[in-house]
Amino acid sequence: MEKIEKMKQEFxxxxxxxxxxxxxxxxFRKEEVQLIAGVDLAYWDAGGKAYGTCCIVVINYHTKEVxxxxxxxxxxxxxxxxxxxxxxxxxxxxxxxxxxSNEPDLYMFxxxxxxxxxxxxxxxxxxxxxxxxTIGVAKSYLRxxxxxxxxxxxxxxxxxxxxxxxxxxxxALRTTANVKPIFISCGDRIDLETSTAFVMDCINRESRLPIxxxxxxxxxxxxxxxxxxxxxx
DNA sequence: GCGACAG
DNA sequence: ATCTTGTCGC
Numbered sequence: 644m645e646k647i648e649k650m651k652q653e654f655x656x657x658x659x660x661x662x663x664x665x666x667x668x669x670x671f672r673k674e675e676v677q678l679i680a681g682v683d684l685a686y687w688d689a690g691g692k693a694y695g696t697c698c699i700v701v702i703n704y705h706t707k708e709v710x711x712x713x714x715x716x717x718x719x720x721x722x723x724x725x726x727x728x729x730x731x732x733x734x735x736x737x738x739x740x741x742x743x744s745n746e747p748d749l750y751m752f753x754x755x756x757x758x759x760x761x762x763x764x765x766x767x768x769x770x771x772x773x774x775x776x777t778i779g780v781a782k783s784y785l786r787x788x789x790x791x792x793x794x795x796x797x798x799x800x801x802x803x804x805x806x807x808x809x810x811x812x813x814x815a816l817r818t819t820a821n822v823k824p825i826f827i828s829c830g831d832r833i834d835l836e837t838s839t840a841f842v843m844d845c846i847n848r849e850s851r852l853p854i855x856x857x858x859x860x861x862x863x864x865x866x867x868x869x870x871x872x873x874x875x876x
Numbered sequence: 877g878c879g880a881c882a883g
Numbered sequence: 884a885t886c887t888t889g890t891c892g893c
Binding site for chain 1: 884
């Protein structure tokens with residue numbers, strides 16, 4: 644499979660090209676944030692082909708009430724390659740975003756943002772197309788250059804910064820006591836402190852994940868069941 | 877050959 | 884991500 648190496652080279656070139664456009668400062672007034680979107684995908688196989696569905700759930704940040712749900716689905720063309728998740732998932736993400744009738748003020752992605760070897764995780768990559776602030780929310784840690792993360796204290800809100808080559812890439816955040824931490828990083832157009840604050844403000848006792856991402860995750864399972872059944876005529 | 881590996 | 888049983892706990 645020398646073909647994958649060639650893909651990586653092309654993807655890497657685009658990531659390096661996009662990097663200069665990233666801004667780790669707030670491009671918005673956090674007091675005015677009303678709608679937050681959570682984005683996630685689920686996969687399945689059918690007839691030897693890979694399919695996926697992307698779900699976006701928009702909530703009212705203040706009331707946590709669901710405002711809108713949309714989804715897209717189709718064949719997945721790009722394989723999963725650690726470090727290049729955006730190339731696999733973005734097509735369906737952008738397709739789902741087009742269906743939104745509400746315009747989110749902020750997006751939370753299931754995956755990394757700036758916490759990435761070239762600072763181009765899916766949250767960051769997506770923001771450059773969405774032109775909106777994004778936050779990366781990953782459930783597990785993807786090591787970068789042999790650097791491990793330090794386990795934060797066992798208390799809600801405790802965190803440790805993940806510093807690589809002298810730069811803060813993101814942070815391990817314990818959103819709830821007695822559960823594994825999640826990994827937060829800036830997507831783009833927002834700083835890490837603000838990102839962490841919004842994530843913590845979206846935590847309830849249902850999950851260690853922020854509400855928008857959790858709801859999008861649940862929604863992908865329902866959408867998958869629906870599309871799988873629909874496929875068999 | 878072996879280990880790592882967001883989703 | 885997905886495949887999966889039982890099991891511990893509120």
